[in-house]
Amino acid sequence: MLTRLIYISTAVGPVTTAVTGTILRSAQTHNEVNGITGVLCQGHGVYLQVLEGERSQVDALYERITLDKRHHKLVLRQQQDVTRRRYGKWAMAHVNMAHLDNAQAQQPTAFDPYLATAEEVLAKIDALIATGKVMNAPVV
Numbered sequence: 136m137l138t139r140l141i142y143i144s145t146a147v148g149p150v151t152t153a154v155t156g157t158i159l160r161s162a163q164t165h166n167e168v169n170g171i172t173g174v175l176c177q178g179h180g181v182y183l184q185v186l187e188g189e190r191s192q193v194d195a196l197y198e199r200i201t202l203d204k205r206h207h208k209l210v211l212r213q214q215q216d217v218t219r220r221r222y223g224k225w226a227m228a229h230v231n232m233a234h235l236d237n238a239q240a241q242q243p244t245a246f247d248p249y250l251a252t253a254e255e256v257l258a259k260i261d262a263l264i265a266t267g268k269v270m271n272a273p274v275v
């Protein structure tokens with residue numbers, strides 16, 4: 136059974152390109168082997184990740200991720216069975232959270248994933264993918 140999981144977390148320490156690069160590299164290596172796809176959004180010291188794959192694989196990965204000392208305050212936003220993958224092209228795509236900010240507003244506001252619903256999060260990521268602002272790997 137395919138499942139999709141979305142969680143939000145707060146980085147421990149500054150999020151540098153090197154930290155993100157290391158996470159993305161291990162994500163891309165393991166995820167390809169384990170049939171996991173998804174998106175990692177990062178910015179303002181916060182992570183938001185979408186994981187898709189076989190439920191047993193996604194559960195095992197999420198358990199590993201919850202033990203990772205590079206972040207804390209994990210909040211599981213959504214876990215549901217799905218019939219198809221939304222991000223099937225990416226072992227782990229990378230999105231800068233700044234691209235999710237509400238820049239159109241008169242008073243531009245920073246996107247706070249802790250306050251958003253899962254639907255809002257997915258809609259924002261889809262809009263970004265449509266504009267081509269999604270990277271498969273970070274520029275390190």
Ligand SMILES: Cc1cc2nc3c(=O)[nH]c(=O)nc-3n(C[C@H](O)[C@H](O)[C@H](O)COP(=O)(O)O)c2cc1C
Nearest residue numbers: 158161162163165166182184199200203205206227
């Ligand atoms: C925000 C965040 C997202 C992560 N995403 C993944 C992921 O998608 N896949 C993965 O295998 N590891 C991911 N990791 C890393 C795991 O927690 C763990 O460190 C890693 O899988 C161990 O791999 P290694 O054997 O290459 O060290 C993530 C870590 C953090 C902090």
